[in-house]
Amino acid sequence: MNRHPDYLLNEVDEPEDIKGMTLDELKRLANEMRQLVLERDAAIGGHVGPNLGVMELTLAYHYVFNSPHDKIIWDVSHQCYAHKMLTGRKLAFLDPDHYKDISGFTSPAESNHDFFEIGHTSTSISLAVGMAQARDLLNPDSKDNVVAVIGDGSLSGGLAFEGLNNAAKLKSNLIIVVNDNQMSIDENQGGLYQGLKELRETDGASPNNIFKFMGLDYRYVKDGNDLRAMIDAFKEIKDIDHPIVLHVNTLKGKGYEPAIKEKMTYHWRMPFDLKTGKDKHPFTGESYSDAILAELDRQIAAGEPVVAMNAAIPGAFNLKRFQAKHSDRYYDVGIAEQDCISSAVAMAVAGARPVVFQNATLLQRAYDQLVHDMALNDAPVVMIVRGGTIATESATHQGSFDISMISDLPNIEYLAPTNVEELLSMLKWAIKQTDQPVVIREPEKPLIHGEATQEDYSNIKYNIAHHGSEVAIMAVGDFWELGKKVCEELKRKINIDATLINPKSLTGIDPQVLHHLSENHDVVVTLEDGNLSGGFGETIDRYYGPTPMKVLNFGAPREFADNVPLEVLYEWYHLTPKQIVDDIEKVVHSL
Amino acid sequence: MNRHPDYLLNEVDEPEDIKGMTLDELKRLANEMRQLVLERDAAIGGHVGPNLGVMELTLAYHYVFNSPHDKIIWDVSHQCYAHKMLTGRKLAFLDPDHYKDISGFTSPAESNHDFFEIGHTSTSISLAVGMAQARDLLNPDSKDNVVAVIGDGSLSGGLAFEGLNNAAKLKSNLIIVVNDNQMSIDENQGGLYQGLKELRETDGASPNNIFKFMGLDYRYVKDGNDLRAMIDAFKEIKDIDHPIVLHVNTLKGKGYEPAIKEKMTYHWRMPFDLKTGKDKHPFTGESYSDAILAELDRQIAAGEPVVAMNAAIPGAFNLKRFQAKHSDRYYDVGIAEQDCISSAVAMAVAGARPVVFQNATLLQRAYDQLVHDMALNDAPVVMIVRGGTIATESATHQGSFDISMISDLPNIEYLAPTNVEELLSMLKWAIKQTDQPVVIREPEKPLIHGEATQEDYSNIKYNIAHHGSEVAIMAVGDFWELGKKVCEELKRKINIDATLINPKSLTGIDPQVLHHLSENHDVVVTLEDGNLSGGFGETIDRYYGPTPMKVLNFGAPREFADNVPLEVLYEWYHLTPKQIVDDIEKVVHSL
Structure with missing residues (x-):
């Protein structure tokens, strides 16, 4: 149920709907959206600081530009929550029942205001240059703007620099917004940030300017959380006929004291208590x-x-x-x-x-x-x-x-x-x-204790944890416990006393053990917590290819899965003990 | 036989040997080494322009610094020929019989004056920062210099920028020589080069300086092919206690007119005639x-x-x-x-x-x-x-x-x-x-004509070029001709009429054909011109894993091979038709 039916945001279905608003209304919207970010992040986790800092920037963008004709590309896109609220996805913030309707990143599948699935940093300038080049080729008379928004943290990634270098060659519209909040995921690292600091301290006037050095036009906005200033800045450079960098000074975590004080903690958070700021499900075990x-x-x-x-x-x-x-x-x-x-x-x-x-x-x-x-x-x-x-x-x-x-x-x-x-x-x-x-x-599943059966790993010795016959289960790393369960289920269901092996390595093989298995096994099963293509199982397949040994591989297919619950993925990928044993049974019966 | 027994270079076994030389002797050495680069490149091919441009830089380095205590890291390392001549490897340039004793890149296996195998660009600054950090940790009192030499072309690679950014954090000695010859492999691309141009035109005095922006100290050398100037510059910054960029203006191809005029052609050349500049073995066929x-x-x-x-x-x-x-x-x-x-x-x-x-x-x-x-x-x-x-x-x-x-x-x-x-x-x-x-x-072997057996590749249909039985040969891409030869040899040697298949794709499989093969084949053989690990063959292995089909994969093992003649590699990797048929025969006989 919509927790804020009184919010002005309820009247916004498209960016068009904010264009007639007054500055005060827009400011009210900014405050509402900040509250919604906090409520949703507190409930299901998410990016906090990056979103709180760009409310004004996002509102100003959609107030001044005409999305989706004008195209905005968010670097990493973890700061796209306000953009999502203004582009038809507000319910995913207003109504907890719909919190999980959307992903945490831009998604063309969700909206025609999003152009790419993005989650890694530093790609936005190159993507924007590509968009601009395609515009100029396909529709030379187009007046559409292409805008990249990149954080100062992402700028240290080499790809961002490659993008800046090639952006300077463009002879048409391109706007690169450098959202300078003086933070990366953690503290910024490196000499670049000394230069950016000097630019901030001189209100953008320092003659030593990396963007101008590369031939890019440049403007500076002292307070990127000042809605009026951001609107004015965008109005001035809209429809510009060459590439420009708009350097904007913003406050990460703006509007929520804990997020301002602890910028790293609040970059991305698991569910937390909005009042105390404490984790809802703090991890207390061994890690x-x-x-x-x-x-x-x-x-x-x-x-x-x-x-x-x-x-x-x-x-x-x-x-x-x-x-x-x-x-x-x-x-x-x-x-x-x-x-x-x-x-x-x-x-x-x-x-x-x-x-x-x-x-x-x-x-x-x-x-x-x-x-x-x-x-x-x-x-x-x-x-x-x-x-x-x-x-x-x-x-x-x-x-x-x-x-x-x-x-x-x-x-x-x-x-x-x-x-x-x-x-x-x-x-x-x-x-x-x-x-x-x-x-x-490093295993991702909860920590378990056990033993090391080798001290020197320069020659991998597979550990045979249980000597059985007919079927051998090779369970790698995180799938070790799954291997044990498969053995139990094999015993229970078809009375096979399977051999259980810990291969330890995803690269090396132990030819001695593999050779030895042929003596009293007909089927080898590999279980790996990862993609099958190019994976561990295929190495075993290749070894046994010319021999009578039957090999069955379990792992993930060659595909992307987006926010699918793990138990559903395991079902899809035939990774439950029952499914695995059913598949093994078929092969055993075919012998 | 040594073609130049009269050369001064014959007296140089170690960098130590040039430290007592006069400026005139060093200049004579530079000219000799240029001639040797040209003779060797003309004979066996190699990097021309990059090496001709850094003779003075290299001589000055070894004259001023104490290699290998002081450590130089050459970016891409295709410009290391003079360095090799001065560090015990002169015979590989003086004597055609020894031309192939060395690789075209730095190689720790050849000399303790080389620290890394390098052939890709833009890594040198990060490597140098790592060397400096290790020096400071392991031997805090060390006065050893660490020097990276990076071309302006390599600077556009994002990794170089990441390196500069982190170099600025160092609080100890690091010297980054930017060898600015105003060229990449081809023309330089992007805004960076506008800024570098301004630095050159102001003799390094422009206030807009990307290196200083990032907090790095900076000096400029107007003529990096002036030996005296380079020696003086290096003497001034040797043992410096912080990171510095030495921006050096050099001439790619220096000393050989054709290489100066056609910088791209002479970046790297196949064997050519030194007088006419023409390719010795020009490619004239279809490509x-x-x-x-x-x-x-x-x-x-x-x-x-x-x-x-x-x-x-x-x-x-x-x-x-x-x-x-x-x-x-x-x-x-x-x-x-x-x-x-x-x-x-x-x-x-x-x-x-x-x-x-x-x-x-x-x-x-x-x-x-x-x-x-x-x-x-x-x-x-x-x-x-x-x-x-x-x-x-x-x-x-x-x-x-x-x-x-x-x-x-x-x-x-x-x-x-x-x-x-x-x-x-x-x-x-x-x-x-x-x-x-x-x-x-794109195939690398000489172009062959044939036919396309499909127009729409959205579903891959393996082409069965010859229907046989018992053994099926799946020959991918460039190994198609090898597949044909294997079929002939199979017929000749063990009278098997093998099926020959063109799979067309390295990703998709054609389950219909694979399933159908089981009817009258016992062995499937994959031939791929690439590494077996994670390759095409393993995909086929996985498909047939649970079935009685025997599968044999041919390709390269998981290893690096350095300048090994192709026929030798093929022997090593069991990729001659005879070797392949021998292996198949063993499996056929085991059935």
Whole structure:
């Protein structure tokens, strides 16, 4: 039910509907929309600070421009909530029953005011340049504006710079709004921010101006949360006939004190109590991340030249705790995933022991650095990767391509521990050895204890946890518990005493165990929490290809899934113990 | 035999040996080394212009600094020939019998004066920052300098910008030499070069300075080919206690008129005649690239909104010819591979028909744009990819990871034509359809004619070129001719009349044909000109995993190969018809 039937926003179905409003009405709208962002984020989680900061910018845009003829491209698009409210999707903020009708990012499937699915940073300028080029080719007389909105944090990503460089070549309309809130996901990192500060402090007048250096026109708005100022600024540059940067100073978290004080906490939040600001479902158990950090403490105490590196996401790994203890060994390069890997490679080659923390979906941005820098130079970088799993998340952040991305490359060992003791054993070995890059896939499921059955992983020895016959289950990493359940179900349903194997690695195979299995098994089953294409299972398929062994692979198909509940995904992908056993049964019966 | 026993260079075994030389002797050395670059490049091919331009810079570096205690990192490292001559590898330039003793890039395996295998651009600053950070952690009292040398062309790559941004945070020695020769591989592209031009024109005095904007110290050298000036500049900044940019103006091709006049032609050359400047083995036959461009001409004439896009490598696809005819439809974004894909995605979404030309090894630099921009948005970009093959090349440029990189992603169709007619049929369909991204793998082997057996590739229909029994050979793309030879050899040696199949696609499978094969075949063999891990063969392995069909995959293992002759690689990888048939025979006999 609509919780705010009295809101002015109820009268807005299209951006057109705000064009006749007075400044006071627009300001009222801004306040309403701030309240709605807070209510929805508190209830289901979401981006807080980025949205609170751009209410005026968004209102001014839709007041001045004519969407969707004029086209706006939101960088990362996590700040698009106000845009969604003004473009036909207000109910998803007014009515809790409809909160989940929409995604947290722009989505062409939802509205013709959205042009791309976007969730990674730094792409907006290149996308806008492409839109402008297509406009000029297909409809040379068009007066449509193309507008990119990019945060100062996203500017440090190399792609944004590539986009600026090529934007300067355009000879037609393009507006790049630099939304400068003096924050990345975390604190901004790097020299760029010194220059931006000087521009803010001189009201945009400093002669040293990176945008002008690149041949771009430039204007500055001192208070981007001043609705009048934003409307005036947009009116002035609407229909401009060349590329221009509009540098806008805004306040991240504007209108909600806790979000202003704790900008990093409120960048993105799980459900929280609006009054106390506390997490609704605080995590209190043991975590793999904490176990990893404790091990790094021990390694450093023992004299290992360990350093921890990340690219703007310390929160995902609790790295602020590491930084507090070891500030001289902590590197956050900001949103600069490529730089993170390349500099880690150099540190490893020069004798330090870098441990890189990265999310699978963001590691995609450094694929060439994995290939050309890390693998080619066989640099002993240690990396912890999270989120390379089948998960309920936005398709923009689907991380399940990681096995193909990492394990198909030469020289890299990609390990998948099944419990915390195994993970720490792998980490210790990874830090000790200097022969090759080692990537460890941090499990996403709740922490379990178990044992490590190997100390030196330079030759992977599959662990046969249970010796059975007929069917062998190879359950990798996070799917270890699933493997156990499949074994139980096989026993119960068709009385097969299956062998259960922990392969430990997504790259290496253990030919001895694989060969040995042929003696008293007819079927090998692989279970992997990731995409099947290019994955672990196919490595086993290839090994057994020329032999009589039957192999069945379970994992995710080659597709994107957008915010699908995990249990639904598992059903879709035939990943419940019952479904898996049904499939195995068919093969066993065909023998 | 040493062709120049009279050269002063013969006296140089280590950089130490030039430290006592007079300026005149050093100048003589520069001239000798220029001559040696030309002789070697003319004989076996290599990078010409980049090396001719940095003789003085390299001599000055080794005269002033103490390699390998001081560490120099060459961006791309294609300009490292003089460095190699001065660091123990002069014979590989003096003596034609030893020309091939060394690679064309820095190589730690060759010398302790080299620190990384490098062949892609824009990595040097990040690598240098990592080296400096490791120095400061491991040996806080060290006075060793870390020096990166990066060309102005490489600066447009986003990673270079990420590197500059993080370099500014360093509180210790780091020297970034910007070797500004006013060229990329081709012409520089983008606004950055307007700013650099202003810096050159003001002798570095312009207040608008991107390096200073980012908080970096800065000096300018007007003539980087003036040995005295370079020595003085290096002496001044040696042992500096903070990061500094040394902006050096050099002449690409210096000392050889043809290379100065035709900078792009002489960036990298196949063997050529030193007197006439002409190719020794000019290519005169039909080429796939020309056939593609002719088709684009027809599409444009027919009114299709086709545009051609590339990132600094028009030469690899003859795109200057396209540009000459269709300048308004031609986009070279410079060295900015990520931007190229993102802006192509936007052009496709906005209704244009972008055809992107890219090399497999450089496409690695835009992997996230393939995933997050192109695949996720299902944008109907058309892409032509070259070099995704097993090849005799530097390991830095190994392109054979392309099948895993592209075909394991959702929504993308990766097609592998076997002849020029099939390629054009695929291209026509790719441009006509608007449902999905389509990538076409341009064959690398000499052009062959044949036929297209399909017009609409939205559902891949494997072509059964010959109906046999027992064994089915699936030969993809460039390995089609190999497939034919394997069939002949199978007939000859073990009298098997094998079925021969052209699968056309590296992504999609044709379940009907695969199912049908089970009726009268026991063995399926896949032949792919690329890496097996995550490749086409494994897709077939997975399909047949639960069935009695035996599958054998042929392709490259998960490894790098550096400048290995193709016939040797084929032997290593069991890819000769005889080896393949021997392997098949073993499986057939085991049945």
